[in-house]
Amino acid sequence: MRSAEDERAAACFTHYPIQSGFEAMNQAHLGETHRVENVSTELVDYNLFTTDTPLVEAVAREGGAWGATQIHDFAAHIGRAEYLELGYLANRYTPELDTHDRFGRRLDLVRYHPAYHQLMDTALSNGLHSAPWTDPRAGAHVVRGAKSFMHSQVEAGHGCPVTMTFASVPSLRHQPELADIWLPKVLARGYDPRNLPVEQKSAATIGMGMTEKQGGSDVRANSTTATPLGEGGGGQLYALVGHKWFLSAPMCDAFLVLANTAAGVSCFLVPRWLPDGEKNALNVIRLKDKMGNKSNASSEVEFRGARGWLVGEEGRGVPTIIEMVSLTRFDCMGASAGLMRAGLANAIHHCRERAAFGARLIDQPLMRNVLADLALEYEAAIAFAMRMARALDSRASDQHEANLARLATAVGKYWNCKRAPNHSYEIMECIGGSGVMENSIFPRLYREAVINPIWEGSGNVQCLDVLRAMGKSPAVVHSFISECEQARGGNGYLDRYLDALKAQIGSLDPGDDQALQFGARALVDRMALAFQAALLVRHAPQAVSEAFCASRLHGDGQHNFGALPQGTDVATIIERADPASPCALKQIMANAA
Missing domain, CATH: 1.20.140.10 (Butyryl-CoA Dehydrogenase, subunit A, domain 3)
Incomplete structure (x- = not known):
């Protein structure tokens, strides 16, 4: 026998039938909590040049009109959805350092996601590191600049080794015998990421090592020393001992480095591999954990008698x-x-x-x-x-x-x-x-x-x-x-x-x-x-x-x-x-x- 409370409950369910309420719902939408509407989409598959009127006008005005077609084609390529995705991948999967192999041999090898290598290949194959030097015509820096600045919109980190390679050329020319060896590989169009001596590579990249922790921008406070292994002088071999707080990018084939000689701060070309096939005593201590520029490996290094060739005069490293x-x-x-x-x-x-x-x-x-x-x-x-x-x-x-x-x-x-x-x-x-x-x-x-x-x-x-x-x-x-x-x-x-x-x-x-x-x-x-x-x-x-x-x-x-x-x-x-x-x-x- 049901109580009065049971009767009231039964009446309630009769008046508000639970099952009939569910049946009234569209079964296909069970569990749906929102509809995707009034939202944006990814900006992809567009030409980064022709959609940028100020840049187009600047290229024409500053002497780069002759390069408009190549800039246009480059911009169309890098504006594709699958290419823009490389920027995300290179920053999501950041570089990793292997200082030694599993047997204890020193490696100093930085491993990158394939997206980074694709970005580098595009940049170097299109001459973003070399075109004004290999084809020094009016507007060459304008055309190269337009391409480079558009490529930074896709991904900026890989631009570090590209711009350092580009910028190294005038400095290397201070020492003609070194330039004769290195510039053919530095200026070559193409990307060769293999971890080998430059003599075995088709192309080379150049990095930079100036900054030390005690001086920062004040490079005259640097403590790294360089001692001649022979008579000394421009183009001669020295041994470097010291520490660099920042060296970018550590997988470059050589670095322009500032170190002190008896005459003062001097500039040296320090390769990762020596001509005899031995690894140079340039030891990567760690990769810097930066808030940005994640795809690019910036490193802290020690020179433990690393070999380097003097570029220019002793004591004239800054000029x-x-x-x-x-x-x-x-x-x-x-x-x-x-x-x-x-x-x-x-x-x-x-x-x-x-x-x-x-x-x-x-x-x-x-x-x-x-x-x-x-x-x-x-x-x-x-x-x-x-x-x-x-x-x-x-x-x-x-x-x-x-x-x-x-x-x-x-x-x-x-x-x-x-x-x-x-x-x-x-x-x-x-x-x-x-x-x-x-x-x-x-x-x-x-x-x-x-x-x-x-x-x-x-x-x-x-x-x-x-x-x-x-x-x-x-x-x-x-x-x-x-x-x-x-x-x-x-x-x-x-x-x-x-x-x-x-x-x-x-x-x-x-x-x-x-x-x-x-x-x-x-x-x-x-x-x-x-x-x-x-x-x-x-x-x-x-x-x-x-x-x-x-x-x-x-x-x-x-x-x-x-x-x-x-x-x-x-x-x-x-x-x-x-x-x-x-x-x-x-x-x-x-x-x-």
Whole structure:
């Protein structure tokens, strides 16, 4: 006999039949908790060149129109989905060091994921390490720079050994007998990762070892020593003993290394293998656990009597290697612009596909302000980098260009690299929560962006180098200002900014070193903005130059991204950066010709 409570329960189940409720559900959707809608897609299968109007225009303007077809084909290849995936793989499966084999023999072998080797092969087979040296024509650095900066959008870490190999050539030429042995392999197109003496290889790569823990950028504080094994002198063999806090990349075939002789800091070429087939006494202690640049193996090493050949004169190591440093700084400047471009293209793509609060993100006024501001930053950065590429092409025959290469490269390395991290962060904010997920490109871009400001000389080092160049040669200052003055009359904000810059430079007291150093960043900030603005006023559409000058040169000149003034033609600015809006490549190149 049921109780009154049982009767009430039975009535309840009769009124709300559980089984009939389940039957009303669509059995095919049992367990489904969400639908995938209103989300973006991966930006893949696009041409990194033809969808980048500022880069196309810069290539044409700075003398690289003849290379447009090869740049186009290269960009189409590296924009394929399966190729872009290499960047993810090379950073997910990072290098591993085997110091010894299982029998105890010293190996010092770094193992990489195959994706890294594919990236290296593409770079070296396309001459990103050699083209301006093997085919030194007008625009060679421009064409090579465009390819290199696009390749950094796919993956930046492998660019370290590529740029060091590229930059080593002028230094190696200081010692002709060494250059005769090494340059044919260094300049060869192709990639040979085999762990063998250079005599048995088809191609070679070059690394660099300058930094020691007690000195950092102050290489004159280095303690590594080099002792001649014979008479000594240029091209002769020395034994190196010491420790390097950073040596990149340890699987290069040889390294340009700074060490002390009786005459002071000197430059040496230290191979991993000796000509007799013996392993050199260059011992890799560990790989550095970096927050970014994960695919690239940076190492800490000991030289235990390692053999190395003196390059140049004893005691002249810094002047011998400084050209290598300058060229790697140029690549850092351009690679930072490349990181900006990768983030910008992906952000615009995302905002075109994602909607919120009743409208696509790309149609919302505040987001358009942010995207346009980010696009302006990239336009100015790539214009600066490609202008420096032309200076590299012309410096041997044009003193103005040589002066720009000396001074403006340091300014641009400082500024482009310094601006990239906040640019990458803002890109993540455009994406939202998904922008910080490790299975997206955005965290990798951010981690790479914070590396370049430190690599090859931090911000302070660059600013002090600017002061050094200005103090040593007034001609470099004149060339820098005259380059900016070519935009005089094109924008009132810029005219007044240039007047203030010239007054600031004119007020500098060469004898007050404390004041000069204290104000170096403020000076170089102003120089960088003036140079960028002048390039845009001269060459970019009015919508771009006016927005840049109004937002960067007027008022305090500093703001968070997305504070462009009312009336800015954001539609034109965004369209130039939109990866869905290919530019008129043939027309731009025809106009340049």
